[in-house]
Amino acid sequence: MTNKIYYLSTCSTCQRIMKELGIDDKFEQQDIKIENISESDLKVFANQAGSYEALFSKRAMKYKSLGLKEKNLSEDDYKQLMLDEYTFLKRPFILIDGEAFVGNSKKTVEAAKAKLGL
Structure with a gap:
């Protein structure tokens, strides 16, 4: 199975994590600003995370500016927002031997x- 990372090239946190994990050309790398995550890949992560909401970044500036904080969003809403706009993805998304790691918390990175055996 291919190891893959979905990241944002302009994000210093993503760059730091990639460096920390030693992510190199053995990983397929997808810059979500250039090519957003596909619906099928997003579904794989959602299944492992337990929900689409678990993948959704409520820290995104657009979350507040679009008034989403005041809305009661469904799983379908979260999914569609992430497919429409990469900024709503918690990042990075990392797939290692079929196991998903989402976000940049210390626990997730560890x-x-x-x-990876690091």
Whole structure:
């Protein structure tokens, strides 16, 4: 199975994590600003995370500016927003041997490191 990372090239946190994990050309790399995540890939992550909401970044500036904070969003809403706009994805999304790691929390990065044997 291919190891893959979905990241934002302009995000210093993504760059730091990629460096920390030693992500190189053994990983398929997809800059979500150039090519957003596909619906099928997003579904894989949602299944592992337990929901689309778990993948959704409520810290995105557009979350507040679009008034989404005041709305009661469904799983379909979260999914569609992430497919329409990459800024709503928690990032990075990392797939290592079929296991998903989402976001940049210390716990997530440590779990990815452990999976890679670092």
